[in-house]
Amino acid sequence: MHLVIVEDEPLVQQRLLRLSKKLLGEKLTKLVVFGDIDEAEAYLEDHNIDLLLLDLNLQGRDGFALLKNQVAGSYHTIIVSAYADKAIDAFEYGVLDFVAKPFTEQRLEAAFNRLLESRQRSDFGCRYLSVKIAQRVELIQVSELSFVRAEGHYSELNLPDENSKEGWRTLLHSKSIDKISDILPDNFTRVHRSYLADMNKVKQLNIAPGGRYLLEMVSGHTIPVGRTRYKEIRQKLDERVHP
Amino acid sequence: MPTKCFHVAILLTLMFLGAQVIGEEGMPGPQTLSVTDLKVMDLEKIRPGACADPLTDDRDWGWIRFSDIPQNRSLCLRKWFDLQDQQAPANPALLIGLLASTNVYWDGLLLLNNGSPGLTASEESVGRVQTLKRLPVASLRAGRHLLSIELSSYHVGAELEGIAYILAILDGGSLQETILGISIISAFLAGALIILAIFFQMLFSLYYRDRSFQIFAALCLSATLLLLVEQWKLWVFYPYDWHFTRINLILGLTFLTSFLLPGFYLYHYRRLADGNNHLSLKLFGLLAALLLSAWIPEGFDRKSLFLFATAIVASLMQCVWALYKQRSGAVINVILLVLSLICLIELPFVFTEFGFASMLALLMPAMLNNLIGELRRNRDKALTAERLKSELLRRNLQPHFLMNSLTHLIELIEVLPAQAVEFVAQLADEFRMLLRLSNQNVITLDEELALCRSHLKIMSSRYQQTYSLDVIGSTASVVIPSAVLHSQIENCFTHNRISSDRTFELSVKTTGERVSLLLKTPIENSVEHDSTGIGDAYVKAKLAETCVSSWHFNWERKEDEWLVLIEYEVRPELVTARELDPCTL
Numbered sequence: 001m002h003l004v005i006v007e008d009e010p011l012v013q014q015r016l017l018r019l020s021k022k023l024l025g026e027k028l029t030k031l032v033v034f035g036d037i038d039e040a041e042a043y044l045e046d047h048n049i050d051l052l053l054l055d056l057n058l059q060g061r062d063g064f065a066l067l068k069n070q071v072a073g074s075y076h077t078i079i080v081s082a083y084a085d086k087a088i089d090a091f092e093y094g095v096l097d098f099v100a101k102p103f104t105e106q107r108l109e110a111a112f113n114r115l116l117e118s119r120q121r122s123d124f125g126c127r128y129l130s131v132k133i134a135q136r137v138e139l140i141q142v143s144e145l146s147f148v149r150a151e152g153h154y155s156e157l158n159l160p161d162e163n164s165k166e167g168w169r170t171l172l173h174s175k176s177i178d179k180i181s182d183i184l185p186d187n188f189t190r191v192h193r194s195y196l197a198d199m200n201k202v203k204q205l206n207i208a209p210g211g212r213y214l215l216e217m218v219s220g221h222t223i224p225v226g227r228t229r230y231k232e233i234r235q236k237l238d239e240r241v242h243p
Numbered sequence: 244m245p246t247k248c249f250h251v252a253i254l255l256t257l258m259f260l261g262a263q264v265i266g267e268e269g270m271p272g273p274q275t276l277s278v279t280d281l282k283v284m285d286l287e288k289i290r291p292g293a294c295a296d297p298l299t300d301d302r303d304w305g306w307i308r309f310s311d312i313p314q315n316r317s318l319c320l321r322k323w324f325d326l327q328d329q330q331a332p333a334n335p336a337l338l339i340g341l342l343a344s345t346n347v348y349w350d351g352l353l354l355l356n357n358g359s360p361g362l363t364a365s366e367e368s369v370g371r372v373q374t375l376k377r378l379p380v381a382s383l384r385a386g387r388h389l390l391s392i393e394l395s396s397y398h399v400g401a402e403l404e405g406i407a408y409i410l411a412i413l414d415g416g417s418l419q420e421t422i423l424g425i426s427i428i429s430a431f432l433a434g435a436l437i438i439l440a441i442f443f444q445m446l447f448s449l450y451y452r453d454r455s456f457q458i459f460a461a462l463c464l465s466a467t468l469l470l471l472v473e474q475w476k477l478w479v480f481y482p483y484d485w486h487f488t489r490i491n492l493i494l495g496l497t498f499l500t501s502f503l504l505p506g507f508y509l510y511h512y513r514r515l516a517d518g519n520n521h522l523s524l525k526l527f528g529l530l531a532a533l534l535l536s537a538w539i540p541e542g543f544d545r546k547s548l549f550l551f552a553t554a555i556v557a558s559l560m561q562c563v564w565a566l567y568k569q570r571s572g573a574v575i576n577v578i579l580l581v582l583s584l585i586c587l588i589e590l591p592f593v594f595t596e597f598g599f600a601s602m603l604a605l606l607m608p609a610m611l612n613n614l615i616g617e618l619r620r621n622r623d624k625a626l627t628a629e630r631l632k633s634e635l636l637r638r639n640l641q642p643h644f645l646m647n648s649l650t651h652l653i654e655l656i657e658v659l660p661a662q663a664v665e666f667v668a669q670l671a672d673e674f675r676m677l678l679r680l681s682n683q684n685v686i687t688l689d690e691e692l693a694l695c696r697s698h699l700k701i702m703s704s705r706y707q708q709t710y711s712l713d714v715i716g717s718t719a720s721v722v723i724p725s726a727v728l729h730s731q732i733e734n735c736f737t738h739n740r741i742s743s744d745r746t747f748e749l750s751v752k753t754t755g756e757r758v759s760l761l762l763k764t765p766i767e768n769s770v771e772h773d774s775t776g777i778g779d780a781y782v783k784a785k786l787a788e789t790c791v792s793s794w795h796f797n798w799e800r801k802e803d804e805w806l807v808l809i810e811y812e813v814r815p816e817l818v819t820a821r822e823l824d825p826c827t828l
Binding site for chain 1: 643645646647649650651652653654655657658705706707737740742
């Protein structure tokens with residue numbers, strides 16, 4: 001695992017470093033430490049990292065503007081901050097976890113486990129996804145999102161757009177479909193190796209010739225359903241109709 | 244604003260009605276025979292009994308105006324009436340207001356004895372100041388009638404302008420009604436004024452020791468006494484040799500009341516001036532003006548008028564100034580004082596008769612309005628002070644300070660326990676200091692610097708740097724609103740990461756009581772931050788609460804330094820209170 005720590009107080013920095021080494025052991029392939037996010041920026045641009053442990057002053061707008069940039073990245077972000085009252089806001093922006101200061105070894109371990117034992121969702125599904133479009137970062141409302149398709153190491157977000165001809169648009173997110181799945185709310189289900197769909201926006205489940213299963217979305221799109229996942233999807237859709 | 248207009252409208256109505264009532268009471272009714280000119284003769288020049296006798300030939304006697312009757316004389320006065328039918332009132336009564344002892348005869352028959360007139364002072368036995376006697380209706384039938392009065396006036400006690408006030412045949416019933424009406428108004432005013440006097444005195448003694456409350460209480464009391472002494476003549480027909488004492492008492496009370504009204508406004512608006520408002524000088528000026536008003540004019544009534552006029556003008560000056568300074572309630576005071584002044588000029592003797600009392604009653608809502616406003620401001624001030632106090636503590640219990648310090652501590656405990664112990668002691672030091680200082684508005688600069696250094700020590704430990712604070716200039720006997728510099732130093736760390744050993748610098752300059760502080764704190768962030776944080780709001784609120792109004796608080800960035808300039812003068816009473824407060828010793 002390639003880990004980056006951003007923390008300005010020397011002893012807290014030392015603590016994160018010490019505990020990370022201890023907890024991750026051999027899983028840790030590289031560890032880099034920065035005093036503040038500005039210094040880390042260039043490194044994050046040039047390197048493909050797995051996890052960012054970020055101390056951010058979340059008081060006021062500036063903190064969240066910085067956070068918005070980080071969560072658009074391909075890596076997961078765990079906030080380590082004294083501003084515990086901002087935890088829910090941070091989750092809404094799509095952080096994997098929020099570790100309130102002061103923190104114990106056990107708490108940091110739990111945070112790492114979210115990443116290591118994958119598919120363990122964050123406490124709260126995010127409400128926004130940050131997407132880098134050209135040089136800008138745009139916040140997408142998760143409630144608008146219909147489904148996500150894997151696109152190599154990236155993900156393609158599908159959502160309605162009144163301004164486009166098809167009434168539809170796609171955006172490319174730097175995170176893999178696995179990572180996006182970690183932070184999206186419960187109503188998003190992995191229906192296929194390459195697809196993640198909002199169960200509330202499914203019209204019906206169809207069986208196509210050749211025994212393939214297809215999900216017909218409210219938007220008119222059809223997406224494939226994995227053979228092994230069919231049962232689970234069927235059940236979720238039934239629960240939706242008969243709660 | 245609409246409420247204010249409403250108040251003014253009510254007051255104007257009251258004032259108008261008041262003037263109407265007073266105006267009517269002062270005028271004699273239509274069914275009244277006033278006597279102005281009489282025949283006069285020295286008592287000693289005619290035989291005893293001749294004055295009353297209708298047969299006595301008075302054709303050679305001289306004439307005298309009733310109001311010109313001299314004192315220290317014994318005289319016979321005669322007046323012939325030619326009465327027509329229906330000319331007399333329904334319940335005829337003879338009203339005499341005269342500083343003399345009298346025997347009064349109607350058509351030669353004795354009507355009343357008021358004391359007993361004599362040819363010398365020792366022979367005279369003193370009568371009442373006023374007499375009212377019912378006349379038999381039969382005595383007023385159509386025809387020629389004789390009113391004759393034997394009088395002596397040796398006991399007036401001092402040279403007065405005139406000793407005769409009224410001689411009239413009027414309707415006894417309507418006179419009683421008039422007296423009842425005036426009495427009700429007087430009793431109402433006196434009751435209201437006494438309640439106010441008690442209320443404000445208790446407010447002063449038990450709640451808030453603002454001198455203007457006590458002055459207002461004294462003003463109400465003095466106005467009540469003035470009203471009662473003034474109206475005494477309606478209720479008690481006292482011996483006429485007391486009259487001089489009574490009008491002296493009235494003059495004295497008028498003087499006192501005239502001093503207290505502007506005195507109240509002087510105290511009430513004493514904080515309008517930024518610096519010294521020369522209160523004692525103004526009081527002295529007022530006293531001098533009142534003494535001149537009491538000394539220069541001739542006659543008691545005119546002295547009273549001049550005193551009232553001086554008091555109203557002096558009060559008006561204060562209120563106009565307050566209006567200029569945009570004090571709430573000043574406009575109502577100005578309007579009422581102007582109206583009172585007009586009333587005094589237009590109906591001078593009605594004004595002296597009812598005195599200040601009615602004017603005060605009209606001014607009262609305005610004054611209460613002012614005082615309640617002041618109470619409200621005091622309450623708000625107390626709330627602000629309470630809020631500032633808790634904010635000071637809350638800011639230091641906030642995540643960025645407490646939680647980060649604890650995170651630092653938790654690492655020390657696991658790795659460097661000895662340093663952890665030291666750090667806990669430093670934290671405890673700062674919190675203890677903050678707790679103590681949050682109870683004080685104003686502290687010495689040295690105490691403030693100790694607090695700042697304690698904070699720098701903690702931050703030095705946390706960032707593993709050495710931050711220090713240098714002071715240029717003398718800090719001796721300089722006072723400062725608590726935690727003002729501390730908040731600025733704290734701000735510096737909230738917005739800034741200082742990654743090398745840096746020195747903070749404070750320059751202290753004092754000019755008299757005015758203090759000028761220049762604090763230089765380091766900046767290392769390249770990012771521009773908005774500096775209007777909680778710390779700045781705290782400093783502004785604190786300066787406004789504790790300093791005279793001309794304080795300044797500015798900041799600017801100069802290369803890698805943040806310059807904060809604070810200029811202030813702590814309100815003198817807070818400095819004194821601090822010295823007296825045993826908690827600070």
